[in-house]
Amino acid sequence: RWFDVVGGRWRVSIAFDRPSSAFGFYGTDIGDFGGDFSLQLTPVGGGAPVGLTVRSGAGVPNGGLLFFGFIDLNTAYTGISFLNSEAGRDFFGFDDMVVGERVQVIPEPSTALLLTLGLLGLPLLRRR
Numbered sequence: 001r002w003f004d005v006v007g008g009r010w011r012v013s014i015a016f017d018r019p020s021s022a023f024g025f026y027g028t029d030i031g032d033f034g035g036d037f038s039l040q041l042t043p044v045g046g047g048a049p050v051g052l053t054v055r056s057g058a059g060v061p062n063g064g065l066l067f068f069g070f071i072d073l074n075t076a077y078t079g080i081s082f083l084n085s086e087a088g089r090d091f092f093g094f095d096d097m098v099v100g101e102r103v104q105v106i107p108e109p110s111t112a113l114l115l116t117l118g119l120l121g122l123p124l125l126r127r128r
Helices: 109-127
Strands: 010-020 022-028 037-043 050-054 065-071 077-084 093-100
Touching: 010 093
Parallel strands: none
Antiparallel strands: 010 077, 022 065, 022 093, 037 050, 037 077
16 A cells, blocks of 8 residues: 655554564665655653664665564564655555564473483483
């Protein structure tokens, strides 16, 4: 879907169900008519928004496709906004958005215990 606002900047915002630390998407025609494309990320806790910009010099020609994404290991975000500096003149398309959240892996004690028992049992099998 193409978003268009004549006479000003357009803004499309997405709120995440859970705080997220990674986001990516495919973008088409970003900056092919000189517009800057920006992302504004809303951090958990309502701090100052974090901005990321893809300048018009990104070298993506008309019909071009690029994957853009970020991973932030220190901060989680509650939402993201897309902004276009040249609304009405430069149009962008978005597809296949991917959202990732921070996951901390904690090993299960029972798994470690079973592995240890198995390793201790190997000499008994050899002895038999």
